[in-house]
Amino acid sequence: MPIENKNRSAAEDASLAVAEESRQTEWTSKSLMREMFLGNFDVSLCYPYPEQDPQDKKIGDEYCAKVEAWCQKEIDGEEIDRTETIPAHVWRGMKELNLLAIKIPKEYGGLGFSQQNYMRILSVIARYCGAVAATLSAHQSIGVPQPIKLAGTKEQKEKWLPKFAEGWVSAFGLTEESAGSDPATMKTTATEQDDGSWLLNGEKLWCTNSVVADVIVVMAVSGKKTSKSGREFNEISAFILEMDTPGVDILHRCEFMGIKAIENGLIRFTDVKVPAENLIGGRGNGLKLALSTLNDGRLSIPAISADGAKEVLEFSKRWAKSRSQWGRGIGAHEPGADKLSKIASDAYAMAALSDYCAALSGQGKDIRLEAASAKMWNTEKLWTVMDTGLQLRGGRGYEKSSSLEARGENPFPYERALRDSRINRIVEGTTDVMNLFVARECLDFHLSNAAPLFSSKTPVGEKVATVAKCAGIYAPWTIGLFMPSFTKSFGQFHPKLRPFLRKIDAFSKKLAFQTFKNMVLLGPKLETRQLFMSRVVGITVDLSTMALSASRVQTEIDTTGKEDNLETVLYFLRATALKVEQTFRELSDSKNCDAQARSLAKKMLSATEALPDSDTSHLTGYKVEDREYGKDLTSGKIQRRKREIERGFTLPSGMSDEAVEAVEGAAK
């Protein structure tokens, strides 16, 4: 239950109601981060570190080697970036390797791989081309396969899942011009018809793969709901929609600074008829389904980010070893040593966080907090790691890979990788929005206990009962936060790791108390104190990455007897502990500029004119005419071309006779 806040506007109330309605309320297993936030550092939740099951790893090793060999032969990331197109032979290869059905069970023709192997395969592909990885990820991390796997009926699974093994491409349509991070402002409507079917009307923006997709999952407003507190808000449902349904138009193919070859479009729906059986997860459960899809779905971005950081590390070490200036290797100058250590330790911690989430996801654990944190933390870290590596590379870091290669230099593609990776901090939940999500989940314990106290609608009797209940819960809890953890000696850890584990334990208690104290002092105002909460979240995630890094390195020592990564982890632990101490100081208003920022921004905004509204009325349609896409026809692509013929477009000149015949046959 959210805290009642009289200062909220009606729009804020509606946004909150939609977010709360789609929230998964129950916890199915214990979470390291949630416990950490409540002052309980439970090391058993991360130690021994959960490594991938050896049998599953073997399957992944073999397939990753196969995919890597294919990437080496077929994927030219620089060329794909230059032409902004994924060529037909890459589409063909994806289909032949069944990469459009990695997690789809074997009984439906998919590879039936685990979440871990899925993430590993995408990471291999991302090393060669971010756009190809993004295409595959949009298709199966958030596109049609995952929601059907999670919430589809038997009939839906039997109908749709086999299509992806045949090469069908899918997309996910949530965002609109007015509905970015906030789905409450969604305008696309789904109106139920007498025969149970639905009519879709509206526009979806930035829908990755939509330009070439065969099928898409669309979120639309299907009615109104009233929350327990009497607020009316949009009911959102999810629909499977075949893209060749009359009334679906791609208005524009969007172009970006990176991952330039993604087929990302602005779509318009005009009276599009969707059969009743294409509703997924039941009426009104669309957003909830999208969020539970994202619990696992958003794990591919942190995995790709962790792998990217590892690549930067390997290259940076070799570069620092090769390059000398001012009479010394650049890694021997102190700033160079600092950069190398930061890259190495961050890369280790990123992998520890991402692999932990993957392993827990494989065990069916509740990872919503850890997954969101991994998305937020790893994408922010990758950006810093990449920028640090680029700086160490000097001018060559700024030069295009093709130019470096043409003049005989190692073509490590910093320039492209930096552009490509920038999007990771925005899609599937921006960093700020992930922060809000984690903060909400972290506060859940307190909100579910104490929220009635902050509501003017709570009857006095209930308030008294809540106070009594809270006293029973919080008195022992608060005392526990100030008791030394006699039982936590962390004796199973290397002596050099133990002081840091004790620090994590102490910091975790301090964090829990500080947050609770501020919640009591600020009451409803806490909701708007996002900078305060983002520091609280930042500390929780930092402490968790410290715990995971320590646990992983100890598990490595336990199983191999080797301490190869110990120094890297000790560097990370010390650097992060110092950062956490600084963040604790900034929780106090006298040590931050938050109030000034609020006041300064208010002043700036009151004196500024808003931008004019956007306008899509001039857009009539987009055709994929002259691109290679389409030579590689699968059943889905035939539909796409068929639709183009119906709209009067001519087929691309390069298509084989066979392909033209197939399309024209389908169009008749």
Ligand SMILES: Cc1cc2nc3c(=O)[nH]c(=O)nc-3n(C[C@H](O)[C@H](O)[C@H](O)COP(=O)(O)OP(=O)(O)OC[C@H]3O[C@@H](n4cnc5c(N)ncnc54)[C@H](O)[C@@H]3O)c2cc1C
């Ligand atoms: C390349 C690309 C691919 C994409 N693919 C897809 C796709 O396949 N399907 C799909 O549905 N969407 C897709 N998107 C959309 C993407 O998910 C959105 O861009 C993202 O959700 C953010 O929405 P927005 O850009 O409208 O930003 P806004 O929500 O307008 O946010 C603007 C800024 O305000 C901040 N902000 C917003 N709300 C808050 C808040 N409450 N508190 C603090 N800060 C806040 C944000 O963090 C951000 O910094 C894609 C976008 C791009 C660029």
